[in-house]
Amino acid sequence: MPFVGTAGWLIPGSVAARFPTEGSALARYSAVFNAVEINSTFYRRHKLQTIQRWANSVPEDFRFSVKLPKQITHELRLADLEQPLLRFLSDIEPLGAKLGPLLCQLPPTLEFGGSEVNSGLRFMRKQHGGEIVIEPRHESWASDGASDLLDELTIDRVVADPIKIAGMVPADEGFRYLRLHGKPKIYYSSYSSLEIGAFSEMLSQNDWCIFDNTASDAAIENALEMVQNRETRR
Numbered sequence: 697m698p699f700v701g702t703a704g705w706l707i708p709g710s711v712a713a714r715f716p717t718e719g720s721a722l723a724r725y726s727a728v729f730n731a732v733e734i735n736s737t738f739y740r741r742h743k744l745q746t747i748q749r750w751a752n753s754v755p756e757d758f759r760f761s762v763k764l765p766k767q768i769t770h771e772l773r774l775a776d777l778e779q780p781l782l783r784f785l786s787d788i789e790p791l792g793a794k795l796g797p798l799l800c801q802l803p804p805t806l807e808f809g810g811s812e813v814n815s816g817l818r819f820m821r822k823q824h825g826g827e828i829v830i831e832p833r834h835e836s837w838a839s840d841g842a843s844d845l846l847d848e849l850t851i852d853r854v855v856a857d858p859i860k861i862a863g864m865v866p867a868d869e870g871f872r873y874l875r876l877h878g879k880p881k882i883y884y885s886s887y888s889s890l891e892i893g894a895f896s897e898m899l900s901q902n903d904w905c906i907f908d909n910t911a912s913d914a915a916i917e918n919a920l921e922m923v924q925n926r927e928t929r930r
Contacts, residue, residue, distance in 0.1 A: 701730070712919060728923065734760055759796035802830065803829065808836040856875050876908060896922050
């Protein structure tokens with residue numbers, strides 16, 4: 697089965713009846729979904745005890761994707777990231793085998809090219825052997841040079857909706873990480889059943905689909921519909 701979930705594990709009242717009533721919000725969430733994207737690591741560090749508690753709250757087959765800190769992506773812009781990256785990887789060690797992809801979302805002004813970007817991504821891959829997905833938002837990342845480097849390092853591009861970069865299309869095969877922000881109003885708008893079905897058809901075993909339209913209840917409602925539809929087809 698693909699990994700389907702939302703950015704964060706807030707359960708709004710509109711869908712609370714679809715989840716167990718006992719346990720923490722994460723434990724209740726993980727009884728229905730098999731994955732979540734942790735965005736809070738972008739803004740701040742968490743105590744090891746907190747991350748260990750998260751890992752202990754979910755089933756063995758549950759996975760966390762974790763967003764890289766903004767210090768690495770937005771402030772340092774992938775340059776001189778050695779110490780912050782090593783600290784971040786140490787912080788998330790308690791997730792153990794429940795760690796899914798690292799999410800590297802880049803600022804819209806960060807262009808592809810230059811030694812800092814190249815060396816930063818190479819260091820990231822050297823230090824982390826698991827899945828890494830990148831969400832660039834500057835048109836220069838649609839170049840052949842960017843594709844060649846990411847292919848060499850086995851770093852996969854996020855399939856974002858709405859599409860951030862004209863000309864950047866999902867690969868015909870290989871690992872996919874869908875990050876659905878909502879449209880036409882980003883972070884708010886809900887997807888139609890037809891759209892959810894089309895996204896679901898893109899997913900193969902071990903692919904990811906994260907609904908990031910969390911400024912309303914749309915994300916968890918859309919994710920619930922996708923999970924239900926996939927279970928119905930099995």
